[in-house]
Amino acid sequence: MSSHGMGVAVARKEDRRFLTGKGRYTDDIVLPGQTYAVFVRSPYAHARLRAIDTTAAAASPGVLAVLTGKDVADDGLGGIPTGWQIHNKDGSPMAEPPHPALAQGKVRHVGDPVVMVVADSKVHAREAAALVEIDYEPLPAVAHLPVAAAPGAPQVWDEAPGNVCFDWHVGDKAATDAAFAQAARVVSIDLANNRIAPNAIEPRAANGHFDATGDQFTLYTTSQNPHLTRLLLGAFSLKVPEHRLRVVAPDVGGGFGSKIFHYAEELLVLWASRRVGHPVKWTSDRSEAFLSDAHGRDHVSHAELALDAEDKFLALRVNTLANLGAYLSTFAPAVPTYLHAILLSGPYVIPAIYVEVKGMFTHTVAVDAVRGAGRPEATYLLERLVDKAAREGGTDPIGIRRKNFIQPHQFPYQTPVALCYDTGDYEPTLDMALAAIDYPNLAARKAEAKSRGKLRGFGISTYIEACGIAPSAVVGSLGARAGLYEAATVRVHPTGSVTVFTGTHSHGQGHETTFAQLINDRLGVAIDNVDIVHGDTDRIPFGMGTYGSRSAAVGGSAIVKALDKIIDKGKKIAAHLLEADVSDIEFSDGKFRVVGTDREKGFGDIAFAAYVPHNYPIETVEPGLEEGAFYDPKNFTFPAGTHCVEVEIDPETGVVQVVDVAIADDVGVIINPMIVDGQAHGGLAQGIGQALLEECLYDENGQLLAGNYMNYCMPRAEDFPRFKVGNHVTACTHNPLGIKGVGEVGAIGVPPAVINAVLDALAPLGVTHIDMPATPEKVWRAIQAAQGGAA
Amino acid sequence: MATITVEVNGQKRVAEIDPRTLLVDFLREHLQLTGTHVGCDTSQCGACTVHVDGKSVKSCTMLAVEADGAAVTTIEGLAKGGELHPMQAAFHACHGLQCGFCTPGMVMSAVDLVHQNPNPTEAEVRHGLEGNLCRCTGYQNIVQAVLQGAETMRGGAR
Numbered sequence: 001m002s003s004h005g006m007g008v009a010v011a012r013k014e015d016r017r018f019l020t021g022k023g024r025y026t027d028d029i030v031l032p033g034q035t036y037a038v039f040v041r042s043p044y045a046h047a048r049l050r051a052i053d054t055t056a057a058a059a060s061p062g063v064l065a066v067l068t069g070k071d072v073a074d075d076g077l078g079g080i081p082t083g084w085q086i087h088n089k090d091g092s093p094m095a096e097p098p099h100p101a102l103a104q105g106k107v108r109h110v111g112d113p114v115v116m117v118v119a120d121s122k123v124h125a126r127e128a129a130a131l132v133e134i135d136y137e138p139l140p141a142v143a144h145l146p147v148a149a150a151p152g153a154p155q156v157w158d159e160a161p162g163n164v165c166f167d168w169h170v171g172d173k174a175a176t177d178a179a180f181a182q183a184a185r186v187v188s189i190d191l192a193n194n195r196i197a198p199n200a201i202e203p204r205a206a207n208g209h210f211d212a213t214g215d216q217f218t219l220y221t222t223s224q225n226p227h228l229t230r231l232l233l234g235a236f237s238l239k240v241p242e243h244r245l246r247v248v249a250p251d252v253g254g255g256f257g258s259k260i261f262h263y264a265e266e267l268l269v270l271w272a273s274r275r276v277g278h279p280v281k282w283t284s285d286r287s288e289a290f291l292s293d294a295h296g297r298d299h300v301s302h303a304e305l306a307l308d309a310e311d312k313f314l315a316l317r318v319n320t321l322a323n324l325g326a327y328l329s330t331f332a333p334a335v336p337t338y339l340h341a342i343l344l345s346g347p348y349v350i351p352a353i354y355v356e357v358k359g360m361f362t363h364t365v366a367v368d369a370v371r372g373a374g375r376p377e378a379t380y381l382l383e384r385l386v387d388k389a390a391r392e393g394g395t396d397p398i399g400i401r402r403k404n405f406i407q408p409h410q411f412p413y414q415t416p417v418a419l420c421y422d423t424g425d426y427e428p429t430l431d432m433a434l435a436a437i438d439y440p441n442l443a444a445r446k447a448e449a450k451s452r453g454k455l456r457g458f459g460i461s462t463y464i465e466a467c468g469i470a471p472s473a474v475v476g477s478l479g480a481r482a483g484l485y486e487a488a489t490v491r492v493h494p495t496g497s498v499t500v501f502t503g504t505h506s507h508g509q510g511h512e513t514t515f516a517q518l519i520n521d522r523l524g525v526a527i528d529n530v531d532i533v534h535g536d537t538d539r540i541p542f543g544m545g546t547y548g549s550r551s552a553a554v555g556g557s558a559i560v561k562a563l564d565k566i567i568d569k570g571k572k573i574a575a576h577l578l579e580a581d582v583s584d585i586e587f588s589d590g591k592f593r594v595v596g597t598d599r600e601k602g603f604g605d606i607a608f609a610a611y612v613p614h615n616y617p618i619e620t621v622e623p624g625l626e627e628g629a630f631y632d633p634k635n636f637t638f639p640a641g642t643h644c645v646e647v648e649i650d651p652e653t654g655v656v657q658v659v660d661v662a663i664a665d666d667v668g669v670i671i672n673p674m675i676v677d678g679q680a681h682g683g684l685a686q687g688i689g690q691a692l693l694e695e696c697l698y699d700e701n702g703q704l705l706a707g708n709y710m711n712y713c714m715p716r717a718e719d720f721p722r723f724k725v726g727n728h729v730t731a732c733t734h735n736p737l738g739i740k741g742v743g744e745v746g747a748i749g750v751p752p753a754v755i756n757a758v759l760d761a762l763a764p765l766g767v768t769h770i771d772m773p774a775t776p777e778k779v780w781r782a783i784q785a786a787q788g789g790a791a
Numbered sequence: 792m793a794t795i796t797v798e799v800n801g802q803k804r805v806a807e808i809d810p811r812t813l814l815v816d817f818l819r820e821h822l823q824l825t826g827t828h829v830g831c832d833t834s835q836c837g838a839c840t841v842h843v844d845g846k847s848v849k850s851c852t853m854l855a856v857e858a859d860g861a862a863v864t865t866i867e868g869l870a871k872g873g874e875l876h877p878m879q880a881a882f883h884a885c886h887g888l889q890c891g892f893c894t895p896g897m898v899m900s901a902v903d904l905v906h907q908n909p910n911p912t913e914a915e916v917r918h919g920l921e922g923n924l925c926r927c928t929g930y931q932n933i934v935q936a937v938l939q940g941a942e943t944m945r946g947g948a949r
Contacts, residue, residue, distance in 0.1 A: 012886065015888060016875075017891075018888055018891025019870075019875065019879040019882055019898065023891045030823075201828075201838055202890065203829075251891065253830075254927055286830065286832045286833065286836070510889070678886050678928060678929075681928055682889065682928050683929075685929030709833050716921050717916070717917040717923075717930035718917040718918050720930060720931070
């Protein structure tokens, strides 16, 4: 193994620019003639726009344009599209109301953009925005589930009666009902999955530039997938062909899903630039981000699990209401359906499953994918339910999981809800996590905590997720309007250094290092002689970006395909130079060699020959050494594992402290263990944040109560113990690297482990249920209620 | 307009500014020192942390005119002669950064933390970073980096 190849904890190549303040983020870019945009956003959740007076704003110093929904309509801009179409139970398509870039006629959530002000400075734009006068007629609003589904609830859209976007199901209802009829016992649960805000620390920004001389648009934007943004701009919103549209996502300060989507501001800065003749930049502030970035989760579910007398699972029935917000964001319809419902078999054999999901419109910000996206909701539901089954049955929460695990010999395993798991081995991760948290001595720790007046609890979650998104034909049949392959080009330079152009995008994941390690492993080229280029549609042939833990599994596989072509071509050149048959040439350790001899040529020699083809098989082999590839995965990948958490609760105050976290994941083959552990740490922090701290809380009128960092509780360093992270590898069977993906495991696996730990701690007091986030107030009230107090 | 004289990363800068200008906007927009970032609007996230006369300050919370006559160090001024400061080196060695956006503020806070407490415990580091938010790392490797950076700084490497 090379010191910088696969499996090595190589320190990151990209660190230096970030550590010295030389990162180049979207807001850092100032173009010649730069102007600035500020949006006037609705303060009401639902209102009719009676009049907009922009006279004073337009006359304010430095103002170039004050634009409204009427201007958007007059210029024929398209709406913001959604990328998935879900079909109802009866086969009809979902309701798909329009999403104008600036509000027309009505506003439908607090933060809905109404007016765009463009001025020569940020200060002038802000001053002018304050002068815009909008006459609103407030209308009744609905923000919450299940209220939005109740008869007589305020309606978000005329074309979506009852606020239903779609009424969808998956699984076999008859088989599930029949299995329930045979059950020895049935366990049921009602729970909510709290709405959270993604909160990448870099706020969204977009800088649009229209170059009239070349009729070219350039957009710098905080995006996880610039090609997808270009596709949606080109085909739907801006309606400009791709060859006249360049989208650059430079350094991006975290995404967590929120920067996948095509947002109105991206369209509007390009459009405004064409109108004012200057580049137009908009940078969100944090309060604006809470009102305009897509949120995540927000489900209400009822679930029932049927068990036989031996505690084997017989069937699962789930009914979920999913809040989609006021407008359909890019992936929104897919999240509660194809990323949630079809994960509900978990790591278990459950012979029959039936899931119904209603996607609901409300007067809130759009809800879309946030780290995990649907899979955290599925895992939370299933792992709370399994724990409840153990507790109600008086059995061991670990034993009941072991008993129902899919066994290694059962792979490939076809679930009753569409997915076919290719491989897995669940008991080793369970055993590893239990050993790391010292489960056998739990009772002693509980007793010791009790002596200090604390309630200690243990919680577990055994999860599975589907990532490596995604086989295009499969997702196409499920309603996706795009393919989900990945693309790569490998350019070998004449002196043997390498540039890789990848359609994935790194916004913290470390691709500039891990993909260089992959090149080092395959070609033997030193990682310092490899550059990874991402985030620019003019430099990279194509790509679908980074989300769903797909970059290494799908993007890495595309690079491998291109590398295979490079090596094949190199063998032909080497065969010529070594006067051997191509079938006798092997490539290893950076050398092309005639099998069984010491006759060899280095990789650099072959690269040089390809570009200086003096002695070259020119009749049959083209000069140059550059290859591109597209890779479309054959299946999803299925990371899985066990997360264990211990908490201590102060019963006087309700404060929950996470005191120990031990996880063991199977994320497939690992390129860089340091980066993989770092991804797990970050996911755990978000998952624990959701379980204990975070909630995007709206009041009943649709006002966001947690709209900045004063009142949305972001996790801090002190909220966590040192995480114990372990891995047990089973290789993915259907991609060339054996990689499954790691980006989301923490956010998916840990929330139910935290809440199960809280409930274990509170069990002696008679508390049997709590919803996330388990804040001190909520825990204290649950204790008081269970004790017959006044809460 | 107001005239201010500020020493930034060892260099004297004189500027005419709107007196409403925040220190962070002065650094980013007037001096093009874009390493100092803005992640929130309520002085919670700490991405904008710089040193003013040697002490860490959230530069979104201070007017540039308040820095008149002061010495300001930003992340761009931390490495000397191309050699990373021990805290920067520790963040690299410990994988204490992912997307890099909180990193400048985190490093500047960490340096000040160690100046005030040269031999901090892990718990003291976690408490000492309460003014800085990171969404990527779960803080684990940041805490490790600060401990390692403190050790190097104690060793008189700088």
